[in-house]
Amino acid sequence: MKLDRDRARRAFAAYAANYNAGDAKVALKISHTYRVAALCERIARSLxxxxxxxxxxxxxxxxxxxxxxxxxxxxxxFNDAESIDHAACSAEVLFGEGHIRDYLDEPDEDAVLETAIRWHSAYRIPEGLSARTQRFCHILRDADKIDILRVNVEVPLEDIYNVSTEALRRSAVTPAVLESFYARHCVLRTLKRTPADNVVGHASLVYELVYPESLRIAAEQGWLWKLLDFHTENAETAAVFAAMRQSMRDWLDATLQDSPKGVQ
Ligand SMILES: [Fe+2]
Structure with a gap:
């Protein structure tokens, strides 16, 4: 594959220009896109x-x-549960409507691109993919999760979860959600009941990161620590978050110590 990145950047900018960049939600997705692309590059180089x-x-x-x-x-x-599967919509725009040819002339990598894009936000990727296709799925999923941590710190939680500041400050963590966190895996959507549960859910995405470089970036960038520095007026919630922050630090230190520089 021969990629002209300037052409690809221009094609993306031209496509996004059809939508209102004055809308904060559109601007958020444009900046998220460029950050995720840069993160994918960094993870790929680390391998x-x-x-x-x-x-x-x-x-x-x-x-x-x-x-x-x-x-x-x-x-x-942007809530898929209330609208459509946005990853499937990305695949439709590119491979159904044919916009992929605005970026790339040759079709030889279409199958890998389509698979990585279609499954980027699914709970798990499908079985039976080739090792190479799996790798691009994991790189993209890692990069997306890392930037979701930033979005959850930079955008007010009231806007993301559609709750009042008061409800957010009073919020408790549901025991089953806390259990998932300490089991070191991401929290199932169906378990989340409170605004604080959503914060725990996002922090726990770190446990799903596949590559050591992704863990290094998450630890380095600091959004994770800000996310777990949850502002609350609920004393019990404050204690729960302080313990989670410490536990996450210990887990990341231990995991990074054990992992070689480049793996998989
Ligand atoms: Fe996405």
Whole structure:
């Protein structure tokens, strides 16, 4: 695959220009896109992958959320449960409507791109994918999760979860959600009942990161620590978050110590 990144950037900017960048939600997805592309590149280089493979990882990041713009225009929300599967919508825009050819002339990597994009936000990727396809799925999923930590710190939680500041400050963590956190895996959507549960759910995405470089970035960038520094007026919730923060630090230190520089 021969990728002209400037052409790809121009094609993305031209597509996004059809939507209102003055809308904070549109602007959020544009900045998320460029950050995820850069994170995909960094993770790919750490493995290490050859240059054309690094380009392919970067392109997965650039294209993964292209369906978000149509989702927002048609339904006014980024909540998939209330609208459509935005990853499937990205795949439809690119491979159904044919926009992929705005970015890339040759179709030889279409199958890998489509699979990585279609499954980027699913709970798990499908079984039976080739090792190479799995790798691009995991790179994209890791990069997306890392940037979700930032979004959850930079955008007021009241806006993300549609709750009042008062409800947020009073909120408790549901025991089953806390149990998932200490089992070191991400929290199932159906377990979450309170605004604080959503915060725990996002922090626990770190447990699903596949590559050591992804863990290093998450630890380094600091959004994770800010997210777990949850402002609350509920004394019990404050104690629960302080313990989770310490536990996450200990887990990350131990995991990173054990992992070699480049793996998989
Ligand atoms: Fe996404």
């Amino acid at each position: 290490p992958l050859e240059e054309p493979e690094v380009d392919l990882a970067w392109l997965c990041g650039l294209l993964h959320d292209i369906g978000r713009f149509e989702q927002l225009r048609r339904y006014g929300t």
